[in-house]
Amino acid sequence: MSLDAHLVVTHPGFSLDVELTAAPGEVVALLGPNGAGKTTALRSLAGLAALDDGHVTLDGVRLDDEPPENRRIGVVFQDYLLFPHLTALDNVAFGPRCRRVPRRQARDTAREWLERVGLAEHVRKKPRQLSGGQAQRVALARALAAEPKLLLLDEPLAALDARTRLDTRSALRGHLTSFPGATVLVTHDPLDALMLADRLVIIEDGRIVQSGDAATITAQPRTDYVARLVGLNLYRGRADGTTVLLPDGFSLITAVPQEGAVFVAFPPSAVSLFAARPEGSPRNTWPATVTSVARHGDALRIELTGPLAVAADVTPAAAVQLELEPGREVWATVKATEATAYPA
Ligand SMILES: Nc1ncnc2c1ncn2[C@@H]1O[C@H](COP(=O)(O)OP(=O)(O)OP(=O)(O)O)[C@@H](O)[C@H]1O
Numbered sequence: 001m002s003l004d005a006h007l008v009v010t011h012p013g014f015s016l017d018v019e020l021t022a023a024p025g026e027v028v029a030l031l032g033p034n035g036a037g038k039t040t041a042l043r044s045l046a047g048l049a050a051l052d053d054g055h056v057t058l059d060g061v062r063l064d065d066e067p068p069e070n071r072r073i074g075v076v077f078q079d080y081l082l083f084p085h086l087t088a089l090d091n092v093a094f095g096p097r098c099r100r101v102p103r104r105q106a107r108d109t110a111r112e113w114l115e116r117v118g119l120a121e122h123v124r125k126k127p128r129q130l131s132g133g134q135a136q137r138v139a140l141a142r143a144l145a146a147e148p149k150l151l152l153l154d155e156p157l158a159a160l161d162a163r164t165r166l167d168t169r170s171a172l173r174g175h176l177t178s179f180p181g182a183t184v185l186v187t188h189d190p191l192d193a194l195m196l197a198d199r200l201v202i203i204e205d206g207r208i209v210q211s212g213d214a215a216t217i218t219a220q221p222r223t224d225y226v227a228r229l230v231g232l233n234l235y236r237g238r239a240d241g242t243t244v245l246l247p248d249g250f251s252l253i254t255a256v257p258q259e260g261a262v263f264v265a266f267p268p269s270a271v272s273l274f275a276a277r278p279e280g281s282p283r284n285t286w287p288a289t290v291t292s293v294a295r296h297g298d299a300l301r302i303e304l305t306g307p308l309a310v311a312a313d314v315t316p317a318a319a320v321q322l323e324l325e326p327g328r329e330v331w332a333t334v335k336a337t338e339a340t341a342y343p344a
Contacts, residue, residue, distance in 0.1 A: 132161075
């Protein structure tokens with residue numbers, strides 16, 4: 001169930017030319033700025049957009065001449081909606097039914113999958129009676145129930161609010177871990193990529209600019225986009241429920257409990273700075289000293305030392321008001337809901 005693809009697609013003013021492989025069980029994330037060609041790549045893998053050149057091979061079998069329904073590819077696309085007139089159960093049973101599995105058996109399989117994604121009580125609901133997170137899980141169950149060899153996910157979490165996103169991301173990670181086929185995931189969100197993927201492939205302007213595991217890419221970004229992308233505050237520690245103890249003794253509180261070795265990540269935009277210790281403040285609050293101030297897009301990126309070394313993004317107005325300059329002592333906070341912990 002390994003994927004080997006060379007995707008060449010030409011539109012007026014844009015050309016995509018990327019080579020992509022994914023081993024059985026491997027999750028590959030395609031990341032890139034808007035218009036980089038991620039969706040085009042995914043659609044051409046799915047057979048929804050024609051290749052102008054190249055090939056798509058799954059397990060050594062060329063797929064590019066096969067119609068989408070014969071490709072044994074599961075897709076969870078943002079615009080690939082559930083059938084509105086079918087129940088969750090029949091939406092999920094649709095895949096097996098397409099493969100001529102008898103109705104009762106298809107429904108049994110669908111029920112199992114809906115249980116697996118935690119929707120046992122919602123099998124009879126129509127899509128409009130489901131929340132965004134539930135609909136996303138039905139879409140995932142529908143894709144997996146068809147026993148695809150390749151799973152394609154296009155921004156699977158983008159439509160969800162922050163809290164639902166966190167829960168759904170963790171659950172999705174579990175499902176991907178037990179999925180035996182190859183997975184290709186498109187996302188804008190570095191956290192999705194770090195948490196869900198074994199390997200990242202960064203696409204800019206239709207070309208691969210960097211690929212590798214998260215640690216390698218984080219250590220050695222090769223383009224401005226990648227540098228900004230990995231501009232996450234990332235720590236390794238040991239989780240005991242929602243408390244993560246870092247090696248130098250500082251503890252971070254996270255929203256989702258974990259156990260054992262974990263990473264904790266949050267973006268610089270999640271760090272707030274205050275002149276005095278804030279009252280009734282979020283769970284993570286510590287004194288910090290500014291070491292540098294640099295322009296970062298429309299914001300200023302502030303590097304701080306203290307019990308936790310962090311980067312924070314603040315508006316220029318806030319930087320002036322807080323008199324942020326090297327040596328300035330401030331208080332930093334991060335909400336537990338912004339600090340994501342995931343197994344290391
Ligand atoms: N059918 C089409 N006809 C012409 N141009 C297209 C077509 N589909 C995509 N493009 C162009 O191809 C480029 C890549 O688009 P694509 O949607 O693949 O990028 P993306 O990386 O997924 O972007 P985003 O993150 O914004 O979704 C864009 O410049 C887009 O305008």
